[in-house]
Amino acid sequence: MARFCTLFSGSSGNCTYIGTGSGGILIDVGVSAKRINLALEQIGVDRNEIKAIFITHEHSDHISGLKTISKNWDIPIYASAATAATLESSDKICPTTNINIIGENAIDINNMVVSRFSTLHDCVGSSGYTITLPDGIKSVVCTDLGVITDEVRNALNGCNIVMLESNHDVMMLENGPYPYVLKRRILSDNGHLSNASCAIELPGLISNGATRIVLSHLSRENNHPEIVRATARASLIDNGMIEDSDYLLHIASPCGSKMIIC
Numbered sequence: 001m002a003r004f005c006t007l008f009s010g011s012s013g014n015c016t017y018i019g020t021g022s023g024g025i026l027i028d029v030g031v032s033a034k035r036i037n038l039a040l041e042q043i044g045v046d047r048n049e050i051k052a053i054f055i056t057h058e059h060s061d062h063i064s065g066l067k068t069i070s071k072n073w074d075i076p077i078y079a080s081a082a083t084a085a086t087l088e089s090s091d092k093i094c095p096t097t098n099i100n101i102i103g104e105n106a107i108d109i110n111n112m113v114v115s116r117f118s119t120l121h122d123c124v125g126s127s128g129y130t131i132t133l134p135d136g137i138k139s140v141v142c143t144d145l146g147v148i149t150d151e152v153r154n155a156l157n158g159c160n161i162v163m164l165e166s167n168h169d170v171m172m173l174e175n176g177p178y179p180y181v182l183k184r185r186i187l188s189d190n191g192h193l194s195n196a197s198c199a200i201e202l203p204g205l206i207s208n209g210a211t212r213i214v215l216s217h218l219s220r221e222n223n224h225p226e227i228v229r230a231t232a233r234a235s236l237i238d239n240g241m242i243e244d245s246d247y248l249l250h251i252a253s254p255c256g257s258k259m260i261i262c
Helices: 033-042 065-071 081-088 150-156 170-174 180-187 195-208 227-237
Strands: 003-008 015-018 024-027 050-054 077-079 108-111 112-117 127-132 138-142 162-163 212-216 249-251 255-261
Touching: 003 033, 003 138, 003 162, 003 212, 003 227, 015 138, 024 077, 033 065, 050 112, 050 180, 065 127, 077 081, 108 180, 112 150, 127 150, 138 150, 150 195, 162 255, 170 227, 212 227, 227 249
Parallel strands: 024 050, 050 077, 138 162, 162 212, 212 249
Antiparallel strands: 003 015, 003 255, 015 024, 108 112, 112 127, 127 138
16 A cells, blocks of 8 residues: 655655555655654654655755765665755765766656656756656655746646645735745745645646645745635636545645555
């Protein structure tokens, strides 16, 4: 039986587990190795069952546990060529670690096929990942992007489990305490996806095979889970889609596992 689990999600740290009874992978390690190990134990996964770690980009909320993990856990690490170069030239990873490059070709990890696609964010080599499980169920992890490009949309379409960013409510952000420069960065094409922009995509994703939607990377200052849920549901209702019949909707919490049994 396969499992998809958001261990941590948001600006304070991100880490997602996807696996089967014979092992799994992590997408990002944005909190301490100790916290990730504890979170894995809480879902009944031993860290030795992790077969690979995939990094989306080099921002601290996605890699803060990487240096310790790369030093002490014997687990292959994958990233885009640009992200790998950035990590290897910094103090964010153990200097002796060789990062595996994932490019256009998919990689088979423990009978799970992992593919990379590019996302628009304010860093080089930012990535999303699709993961096809042994039973054919396809999932995707896609956060930290300002807009949905054609490449992103093509990667999302056809996935059964979609983890997509719903970072902020635009009005909350524009009227909130953030400095102007930071607001412009978040709202830019290289920033973060708003609730409204995310919600627009959901009917098409469900029409193309998605049955489980996980809305993630919520801002603590500029969003609220109920606003996220209401915005998404309004878009889906307008398109004649019924929750718990056509789709299941999950909101990822900052910490605390959100488990989906595949």
